[in-house]
Amino acid sequence: MIDKFVATRAEAVADIPDGATVLVSGFGTSGQPVELLDALAEQGATGLTIVCNNGGTGESGLARLIRLGRVAKLIASYPRGANAQAFEDAYAKGALEYECVPQGTLAERLRAAGGGLGGFFTPTGYGTPLAEGKETRVIDGRGYVFETPLGGDFALVKAATADRWGNLTYRYAGRNFGPLMCMAASTAVAEVDNRVPLGDMDPEVVVTPGIFVQRVVHDGAEQGRTA
Amino acid sequence: MSRTRVETARAIARDIPPGSVVNLGIGLPVTVVEHWDAADEVIVHSENGILGMRALAPGAAPDPDLVNAGKQPVGLVPGAAIFHHADSFAMMRGGHLDYCVLGAYQVAATGDLANWSLGRPDVAAAVGGAMDLAVGAKRVFVFMDHLTKDGESRLVESCTLPLTGVGSVTRVYTDLATLDVTPAGFRARELAPGVTPAQLQEVTAAPVDLRGVTHG
Numbered sequence: 001m002i003d004k005f006v007a008t009r010a011e012a013v014a015d016i017p018d019g020a021t022v023l024v025s026g027f028g029t030s031g032q033p034v035e036l037l038d039a040l041a042e043q044g045a046t047g048l049t050i051v052c053n054n055g056g057t058g059e060s061g062l063a064r065l066i067r068l069g070r071v072a073k074l075i076a077s078y079p080r081g082a083n084a085q086a087f088e089d090a091y092a093k094g095a096l097e098y099e100c101v102p103q104g105t106l107a108e109r110l111r112a113a114g115g116g117l118g119g120f121f122t123p124t125g126y127g128t129p130l131a132e133g134k135e136t137r138v139i140d141g142r143g144y145v146f147e148t149p150l151g152g153d154f155a156l157v158k159a160a161t162a163d164r165w166g167n168l169t170y171r172y173a174g175r176n177f178g179p180l181m182c183m184a185a186s187t188a189v190a191e192v193d194n195r196v197p198l199g200d201m202d203p204e205v206v207v208t209p210g211i212f213v214q215r216v217v218h219d220g221a222e223q224g225r226t227a
Numbered sequence: 228m229s230r231t232r233v234e235t236a237r238a239i240a241r242d243i244p245p246g247s248v249v250n251l252g253i254g255l256p257v258t259v260v261e262h263w264d265a266a267d268e269v270i271v272h273s274e275n276g277i278l279g280m281r282a283l284a285p286g287a288a289p290d291p292d293l294v295n296a297g298k299q300p301v302g303l304v305p306g307a308a309i310f311h312h313a314d315s316f317a318m319m320r321g322g323h324l325d326y327c328v329l330g331a332y333q334v335a336a337t338g339d340l341a342n343w344s345l346g347r348p349d350v351a352a353a354v355g356g357a358m359d360l361a362v363g364a365k366r367v368f369v370f371m372d373h374l375t376k377d378g379e380s381r382l383v384e385s386c387t388l389p390l391t392g393v394g395s396v397t398r399v400y401t402d403l404a405t406l407d408v409t410p411a412g413f414r415a416r417e418l419a420p421g422v423t424p425a426q427l428q429e430v431t432a433a434p435v436d437l438r439g440v441t442h443g
Binding site: 027028029030031053076077078079080081087088091092098100101102103104105106107108110111122123124125126127128129130143170171172173174175176177178179180207 | 273274275276277290291292293294298309310311312313315316317319320344349351352353354355356357358359362363389390391392393
C-alpha cells in the first residue's frame with residue numbers, strides 16, 4: 001500500500017542534510033509552510049541554499065532559519081519588505097549570499113527543472129543588469145536571455161488537502177509556487193490542513209498529482225487528530 | 228497647478244476600456260482599482276495567481292490566501308480564477324495582459340523603464356515581477372510623480388538607474404501631465420489643470436512634443 005503520510009513534521013524533515021538546496025513555497029505568508037520550516041530549524045541543518053520568492057516574514061519560518069544563520073544562500077525575487085528584517089540584517093552583515101531572479105523567471109526555472117528541460121530563452125531582463133554575463137539571443141527581432149533550470153534536493157510546500165498518494169489541492173492564492181516546487185525537488189514534502197481517503201478527491205480538481213510528492217504531513221498529526 | 232494622485236488614478240482608469248485584463252503594480256498603481264465599476268468588467272490580474280481580483284469589500288474578513296502583489300488583503304469577483312506562478316507569468320510574457328500599470332523611478336524618452344533598484348550596493352535589490360510585466364503586457368502605463376522629492380525630473384532622455392526593461396513604456400501619467408512614448412520621444416496628450424505647455428517642458432528633462440495637447 002502506498003502511504004506518503006508521515007507522522008510528524010520532525011520525521012518529514014529529518015534527513016535534510018547540511019548544504020541541501022531547499023525549495024520553499026509561498027508568496028509572503030500565503031502558502032508558506034511555516035511549521036515545516038520551524039521543524040527544519042529545530043532539526044539543525046545548516047549551510048542551506050533556500051529558493052523562495054521572498055525572504056521570510058517576522059521571526060518564524062524562513063526568517064527564523066535566517067536569524068539562526070542556517071541559510072548560506074537565498075535565491076529570491078523579492079526578499080525585502082515591511083517584515084523582512086531578518087533578511088535585511090543578514091544581508092547587511094554579509095552573512096548570506098543573495099541571487100535576485102525575476103519572479104517569472106524563478107517560476108519557469110523551477111518548471112524547467114521539474115519538466116526535464118535544459119533551460120529556456122525569456123525576454124524578461126533583456127538589456128538589464130540581471131542579464132549580465134548570461135547568454136542572449138535575438139529571435140524574430142526580439143532579445144531573449146538564456147536561463148537555466150533550478151531544482152532542489154527538497155521542497156517544503158503548504159497545500160490544502162491530500163490523500164495518501166500525495167495528490168494535492170491548494171487554497172486560493174496559497175497555490176503560488178507549490179505545484180512548481182513539488183515538480184522540481186527530489187523529495188517534495190507537503191503540509192496539508194485536510195487529509196481525505198484515497199478516491200475522495202475528484203481527479204478533475206487534483207492540482208498537483210501525487211507523482212510529484214514524496215511525503216505529506218497532516219496539520220493535525222502532532223495533535224493526534226486523524227481524518 | 229497639478230492633479231492629485233486620486234485624479235491621476237481616475238484618468239488611468241478612464242483610459243482603460245471595459246473588458247480589459249489589467250495588472251496593477253505595488254504602490255500608486257493598485258489605487259486605480261477603486262475607479263472601475265463592476266459593470267466595466269475590467270479583469271484585474273495579480274502576479275500571485277489571481278484573475279478577477281477586487282478591493283476587499285468593506286467589513287469583509289481578510290483571508291491570508293487572498294492578497295495582492297503588495298500582500299494586502301483583497302477579494303474575488305464572480306468569475307475569478309486561481310492558478311500557479313508559472314501560468315501567472317506566462318500570462319504576462321505571453322502577451323495575454325492588455326495593460327499593466329507600474330510605478331517608476333525614471334522613464335526615458337525611448338520607453339526604457341527603471342523601477343526596481345536605486346543601484347545602491349549596500350541594499351539587496353528586489354525585482355519581484357516588474358521585469359516580467361515590463362516585457363509582457365501589451366501596453367505598459369507608468370503612474371508616478373513627475374519630479375523626485377529633490378525636484379529632479381523622473382522623465383529623462385536616458386535612465387541613470389538600473390533598467391527594468393528596454394523600450395517598455397507606452398504612456399506615462401504624472402501629477403502634471405499624461406504623455407505618450409512615441410518613436411520620436413515624449414508627446415504630451417493631456418495637461419493637468421493649470422499646467423501650461425511651457426511649464427511642462429521646463430520641468431521635464433527630455434524634449435516633449437506639445438503639439439495638439441489638451442488641458443485637463
